[in-house]
Amino acid sequence: MKKRAISSFPTKPHTLKATPRFLSIKAAAASSSSNTPANTASKGNNIRDEARRQYLTNPPQNQNFSAKYVPFNTDPVTNTESYSLDEIVYRSQSGGLLDVQHDMSALKAFPGSYWRALFDSRVGKTTWPYGSGVWSKKEWVLPEISGDDIVSAFEGNSNLFWAERFGKQFLEMNDLWVKHCGISHTGSFKDLGMTVLVSQVNRLRKMNRPVFGVGCASTGDTSAALSAYCASAGIPSIVFLPANKISIAQLVQPIANGAFVLSIDTDFDGCMQLIREVTSELPIYLANSLNSLRLEGQKTAAIEILQQFDWEVPDWVIVPGGNLGNIYAFYKGFNMCKELGLVDKIPRLVCAQAANANPLYLYYKSGWDEFKAVKANSTFASAIQIGDPVSIDRAVYALKQSNGIVEEATEEELMDATAQADSTGMFICPHTGVALTALMKLRKSGVIGPTDRTVVVSTAHGLKFTQSKIDYHSNNIKEMACRFANPPVSVKADFGSVMDVLKKYLSKTPK
Numbered sequence: 001m002k003k004r005a006i007s008s009f010p011t012k013p014h015t016l017k018a019t020p021r022f023l024s025i026k027a028a029a030a031s032s033s034s035n036t037p038a039n040t041a042s043k044g045n046n047i048r049d050e051a052r053r054q055y056l057t058n059p060p061q062n063q064n065f066s067a068k069y070v071p072f073n074t075d076p077v078t079n080t081e082s083y084s085l086d087e088i089v090y091r092s093q094s095g096g097l098l099d100v101q102h103d104m105s106a107l108k109a110f111p112g113s114y115w116r117a118l119f120d121s122r123v124g125k126t127t128w129p130y131g132s133g134v135w136s137k138k139e140w141v142l143p144e145i146s147g148d149d150i151v152s153a154f155e156g157n158s159n160l161f162w163a164e165r166f167g168k169q170f171l172e173m174n175d176l177w178v179k180h181c182g183i184s185h186t187g188s189f190k191d192l193g194m195t196v197l198v199s200q201v202n203r204l205r206k207m208n209r210p211v212f213g214v215g216c217a218s219t220g221d222t223s224a225a226l227s228a229y230c231a232s233a234g235i236p237s238i239v240f241l242p243a244n245k246i247s248i249a250q251l252v253q254p255i256a257n258g259a260f261v262l263s264i265d266t267d268f269d270g271c272m273q274l275i276r277e278v279t280s281e282l283p284i285y286l287a288n289s290l291n292s293l294r295l296e297g298q299k300t301a302a303i304e305i306l307q308q309f310d311w312e313v314p315d316w317v318i319v320p321g322g323n324l325g326n327i328y329a330f331y332k333g334f335n336m337c338k339e340l341g342l343v344d345k346i347p348r349l350v351c352a353q354a355a356n357a358n359p360l361y362l363y364y365k366s367g368w369d370e371f372k373a374v375k376a377n378s379t380f381a382s383a384i385q386i387g388d389p390v391s392i393d394r395a396v397y398a399l400k401q402s403n404g405i406v407e408e409a410t411e412e413e414l415m416d417a418t419a420q421a422d423s424t425g426m427f428i429c430p431h432t433g434v435a436l437t438a439l440m441k442l443r444k445s446g447v448i449g450p451t452d453r454t455v456v457v458s459t460a461h462g463l464k465f466t467q468s469k470i471d472y473h474s475n476n477i478k479e480m481a482c483r484f485a486n487p488p489v490s491v492k493a494d495f496g497s498v499m500d501v502l503k504k505y506l507s508k509t510p511k
């Protein structure tokens with residue numbers, strides 16, 4: 001494989017010239033300071049040019065970072081199978097999952113305090129590519145990719161907010177937080193993984209690897225992210241969607257971004273099966289989370305949570321699960337921080353599933369006895385209507401390693417929780433409603449205590465799922481009480497009628 005000679009990041013490992021003890025983050029911070037849009041524009045450069053110039057004048061010292069694919073969760077002594085990230089491979093020789101393995105000894109040459117300070121120094125800047133919450137952790141994501149190949153919308157750095165009223169009113173909790181991964185370029189956490197995958201595809205195409213385009217099966221969010229990042233890089237994207245099973249807002253995203261959209265008369269699991277077959281025949285690169293590259297980006301949300309708590313570790317993190325890549329990504333992010341000395345423990349993880357699509361929950365309840373895929377039934381949490389998750393083994397590993405729990409939410413529970421959260425000022429997606437239901441159940445049973453610091457991961461923006469909210473607030477859902485519905489009141493356009501309605505409202509509303 002040929003490596004580019006000039007880039008804004010090392011494509012070739014640098015030799016160690018000084019011991020890490022003598023290193024500071026000053027060089028990294030210095031390389032960001034003059035790289036503001038105003039400065040670069042006045043020099044006639046763009047931020048990518050500026051990053052390249054900075055690299056040439058001030059190349060990072062003592063960095064020897066690399067990563068490769070290895071079979072997931074196998075003993076490296078007995079199984080030495082591995083692949084370069086520049087190879088197109090999704091499965092191990094035995095047909096199992098792959099994982100991206102970083103050279104941990106190279107990363108460990110730097111103390112946890114170095115990484116904490118480096119990551120902190122990059123927040124809130126527009127330096128290419130570190131202005132992204134994902135690429136601000138580049139050394140832990142794709143250490144060898146050139147900044148020239150990165151495709152980024154400065155994703156990540158998402159809001160982690162204190163859910164004060166929801167916590168106090170509904171759960172008697174005072175330390176409840178929501179990590180809003182849906183406040184993002186295409187409105188879901190998928191952007192975190194897609195920037196990594198599409199950047200690597202960009203690199204492969206420049207290396208003349210046989211990649212015509214990138215394809216995915218999707219319940220809506222993966223396809224939105226894939227099509228946006230591909231469009232930004234000028235790479236064709238092909239998306240397989242289960243017909244009539246995703247929201248209009250999600251469907252219009254790949255259409256608007258110029259993807260080749262196939263609406264297929266099957267469910268997500270059927271689409272997933274088809275895209276796997278198609279990508280093994282055609283030069284279409286697979287973008288679902290079966291491809292372990294995606295999880296390298298998604299894991300940065302976990303690192304961000306620690307960073308946002310000033311490197312204090314929360315007690316619990318609750319993640320809604322469907323194809324089950326994300327729960328492992330969170331585990332991996334937390335665990336890397338522990339292994340590399342940024343923190344001394346990891347949180348307990350909870351994976352929350354819709355009861356209508358709950359294969360992981362059933363497996364957990366069986367005492368991890370036997371996994372059985374299910375036929376996923378229709379759920380308002382449509383993005384997790386998945387019965388045969390590709391990352392089941394990753395999820396089980398993450399849950400076992402983190403002393404984790406799996407919970408489920410019925411349709412009524414998840415819609416009520418969504419409405420309750422919205423009534424406290426949120427505007428969450430139904431999947432976040434699934435996670436909040438899990439929290440409510442675990443609070444009720446006392447597993448999660450009133451003072452436990454708990455983070456609920458909100459995976460998509462509520463604006464993608466307005467139809468479910470309209471149905472709920474219009475009391476228009478069969479066999480659902482819609483206890484927290486707040487329908488609009490129709491009133492005649494005259495002063496007296498409006499006053500009557502308002503007086504009635506004021507007399508009923510507690511002061």
Ligand SMILES: Cc1ncc(COP(=O)(O)O)c(C=O)c1O
Nearest residue numbers: 321322323324325326383459460
């Ligand atoms: C909004 C939303 N939440 C949660 C999930 C579940 O993530 P994962 O498939 O990684 O379990 C998905 C996709 O599956 C999603 O689109």
Ligand SMILES: N[C@@H](CCOP(=O)(O)O)C(=O)O
Nearest residue numbers: 218219220221222288289323
């Ligand atoms: N919710 C996902 C389902 C596919 O998950 P992936 O992480 O494997 O791509 C979607 O939005 O398509």
